[in-house]
Amino acid sequence: MTKSILTRQIVKYIKTNKNCIFINQITHEFSITKRTLQRLFETHIGQPPKWVIERYRMMDALDKLNTSNKVSLTELSHQLGYFDLAHFSKAFTTLMGTPPSHYHFSE
Structure with a gap:
């Protein structure tokens, strides 16, 4: 899976899961580190995950x-x-x- 596809999947997860309010929920769901999540969003969105x-x-x-x-x-x-x-x-x-x-x- 490419990083851009993963980023889109994470954004879709945030959008559709109204209870997603913490970064650790995302890192747990996608089995990635907080720093990896931050890098994905910096590269592909230009904003931190908390902003999204x-x-x-x-x-x-x-x-x-x-x-x-x-x-x-x-x-x-x-x-x-x-x-x-x-x-x-x-x-x-x-x-x-x-x-x-x-x-x-x-x-």
Whole structure:
């Protein structure tokens, strides 16, 4: 298997496995070291694996925020694997440029 194919398989795994939030889950699933994973992503994606994981988590968050105005931000942050709302809000704002409350409309 070529390294580019392996990288694509890892990205697909991250995208389809919503519970994939830690690097060690990927290294265990694909029987590779953390450094090998980092090199694959540096070479083929240009971003670290954690960035890809975060990006898919934020895409899930946006989808949920855009489809339901009844979702609790605290509940959403826990569903996405964040320790608390503050960590989720900081990660969301860093990647999206605006806080999740900008997208969240409570009644």
